[in-house]
Amino acid sequence: MNTEKIANCIVERIVARSVMVPLEYPVKTSVGTVDASPLVLIDLYLSNGIVGHAYVFTYTPLALESTRVLVQSLGTVLCGQALAPYAFDRLLAARLRLIGRSGIAMMACAGLDMAAWDALAKAHGLPLAELLGGKVRPVPAYDSHSMDGETIGLLRAERAVDAGFRAIKIKIGYKDLRDDCHIVEVIRKRIGSEVDLMVDYNQSLSVPEAQRRIRALQQYGLSWIEEPTLQEDYAGHARIRTQAALPIQMGENWCGVEEMQRALDAGACDLGMPDVMKIGGVTGWLKAAALAEMRGLPMSSHIFQEISAHLLAVTPTAHWLERMDLAGPVLAKPLAFRDGAAVPDDAPGTGVAWNEEAVARFGV
Ligand SMILES: [Mg+2]
Numbered sequence: 183m184n185t186e187k188i189a190n191c192i193v194e195r196i197v198a199r200s201v202m203v204p205l206e207y208p209v210k211t212s213v214g215t216v217d218a219s220p221l222v223l224i225d226l227y228l229s230n231g232i233v234g235h236a237y238v239f240t241y242t243p244l245a246l247e248s249t250r251v252l253v254q255s256l257g258t259v260l261c262g263q264a265l266a267p268y269a270f271d272r273l274l275a276a277r278l279r280l281i282g283r284s285g286i287a288m289m290a291c292a293g294l295d296m297a298a299w300d301a302l303a304k305a306h307g308l309p310l311a312e313l314l315g316g317k318v319r320p321v322p323a324y325d326s327h328s329m330d331g332e333t334i335g336l337l338r339a340e341r342a343v344d345a346g347f348r349a350i351k352i353k354i355g356y357k358d359l360r361d362d363c364h365i366v367e368v369i370r371k372r373i374g375s376e377v378d379l380m381v382d383y384n385q386s387l388s389v390p391e392a393q394r395r396i397r398a399l400q401q402y403g404l405s406w407i408e409e410p411t412l413q414e415d416y417a418g419h420a421r422i423r424t425q426a427a428l429p430i431q432m433g434e435n436w437c438g439v440e441e442m443q444r445a446l447d448a449g450a451c452d453l454g455m456p457d458v459m460k461i462g463g464v465t466g467w468l469k470a471a472a473l474a475e476m477r478g479l480p481m482s483s484h485i486f487q488e489i490s491a492h493l494l495a496v497t498p499t500a501h502w503l504e505r506m507d508l509a510g511p512v513l514a515k516p517l518a519f520r521d522g523a524a525v526p527d528d529a530p531g532t533g534v535a536w537n538e539e540a541v542a543r544f545g546v
Pocket of ligand 1: 382384408409434
């Protein structure tokens, strides 16, 4: 540990940049398509020369510039402060108390939080998982696919199994239930019964329609049904869950651990998958992990695969890491996967650093 470096960890400045990163496959869902990945890249500079990195994903380019500006302006609150992510979280929460910390305000706070934790881990010379008291280890991952149709769906499923993945998720919610059943059936046939298969409805069904479709899908041995109905309808999820013989998964849209708690109190799901950004960064994730442990809730991650690989290593009920690469082309060293597991390297920090040449190319 470098004590001199830690003593000199004063935040000097924050730089936020926007990029549009090309995707190998567009993210197609029943409610819309993401063709390229809109990211705000955050650099948190310390007085001792350490730089913390993180990115936030804004889903739509329409929110890219406003998120970037908010990161930049909230970052001014941290400038001149000694590096302390928990204190920063309280400070930003206080500043946003009257406006409320949700939507892009939460995303911006979480991005700053992740950059601060990255910088702190680097100051200690430790990978994030070890700074948090855990060990860097391979984390079981599922390969996350889209509403790809049969030809591309089968191709991706084959590629995933060949690459060693033991679990695959596909997005469904086709116009007709028969189409949902058909794609699940052909993919199940191709990958066999030994590979886990999950499906994601991306909130697209009414409660009765979800109940009808889940009944029909029960024969395919699915490992979970994700967000069958509107994510904020916890009571609706709970009604679906009481009738379903398949586990109900949700959590990527919980904004802060308070929403996670409300969902669990409502009995909305069997499994949880907070998004490290929406749940409030590393600081929010740690609270979510404690809540999941108390409620006996298996906890998976949502996108943000690099930092999630560290966080699942210290999550008592860790379940699956989602492999969905939204940042790879702008990273200096994309996260490695081997034998169906994410394998973070043991360099200090979270493993997020930029390929500056690519950042310049995809800059907005
Ligand atoms: Mg999902």
